[in-house]
Amino acid sequence: MLPHVHLLLGFKTPKFEKYDGHGDPTAHLKRYCNQLRGAGGKEELLMAYFGESLVGIASEWYMDQDISRCHIWDDLARDFIRQFQNNIDIAPDRNLLLNLKKKSSKSFREYAVKWLKQATRVKPQMDETKMVSVFLQAQEADYYQNMMSMMGKPFAEAIKIGEMVENGLKIRRILSQSAIRATSQAIQCGSGGVANRKSRKKRQWQLQV
Numbered sequence: 001m002l003p004h005v006h007l008l009l010g011f012k013t014p015k016f017e018k019y020d021g022h023g024d025p026t027a028h029l030k031r032y033c034n035q036l037r038g039a040g041g042k043e044e045l046l047m048a049y050f051g052e053s054l055v056g057i058a059s060e061w062y063m064d065q066d067i068s069r070c071h072i073w074d075d076l077a078r079d080f081i082r083q084f085q086n087n088i089d090i091a092p093d094r095n096l097l098l099n100l101k102k103k104s105s106k107s108f109r110e111y112a113v114k115w116l117k118q119a120t121r122v123k124p125q126m127d128e129t130k131m132v133s134v135f136l137q138a139q140e141a142d143y144y145q146n147m148m149s150m151m152g153k154p155f156a157e158a159i160k161i162g163e164m165v166e167n168g169l170k171i172r173r174i175l176s177q178s179a180i181r182a183t184s185q186a187i188q189c190g191s192g193g194v195a196n197r198k199s200r201k202k203r204q205w206q207l208q209v
Contacts (some may be wrong), residue, residue, distance in 0.1 A: 013049065021057035023121065025084040028053070029077055032090060043073040050076060058084070092118045094126075098138050108143075108166040112159045132158050142176045 014035040019028040032053050036045055047070065051062045061083055070076040102111040115138070117188055119131050126134065132155055136147055140164075146165045150158040168174035 013052065016049070016053035018055045019053060019058050020055050021084060022062070022087060024088055025081045026088070029080065046073045047076055050080075091175060092121055094122060094134055097122065097134050100138060101140065102143075108162045109159060112162060116155065128155055142174070146174065175185075 016035060017028075017031050018021060019025070032050065035053075036049065051059065051158065053068065054062050060079075063078075065075055065079070067076070070079070100115055100118060102108060106114075112135075115135060116131075117135070119126065132150060132153060135155070135158060136144060136150060139147060143162060143165050146168075147158065147161050150161055165197065169176055
């Protein structure tokens with residue numbers, strides 16, 4: 001797209017960290033510029049290779065741009081940030097994390113990875129201890145009561161314990177709260193039924209007498 005760009009002798013294209021249109025666009029620009037710093041970080045080089053750092057909807061946006069009207073790198077960078085500014089404006093907070101629950105169609109690991117991806121976007125950033133604490137608070141009762149020992153432990157260990165709980169629930173080695181409630185209700189209904197039958201029999205006997 002920019003054939004006039006002249007590369008330094010021995011220049012090798014970096015393996016860029018890709019931006020897919022989600023997350024902080026400013027942070028991506030900083031990473032991208034740092035990766036090209038070794039090649040001099042010239043504006044024409046920044047503009048020429050920027051498309052290589054984009055995928056998905058971000059790449060589609062770039063291909064739709066008239067690059068010739070961006071005379072300097074700042075023009076392209078400004079347009080890029082403006083396009084994906086909403087990712088910053090609607091960044092998740094801790095309340096969103098607390099309400100981000102595991103879906104029955106997803107494995108615990110898939111859920112935890114998705115949760116962590118959102119957690120890294122929270123401002124101000126949480127340290128790992130705080131992150132694990134909020135993660136545990138977001139869990140349903142079956143997981144929460146079996147994962148409390150993970151408080152203060154690395155997030156990776158919390159995922160492993162969560163997977164163990166998930167497997168325990170599947171093979172019934174861990175009895176879910178819903179199953180406990182259902183059993184309790186069944187026992188109560190059964191006890192009530194026996195009592196009612198005894199009461200009816202007593203009334204019938206009294207009438208016969």
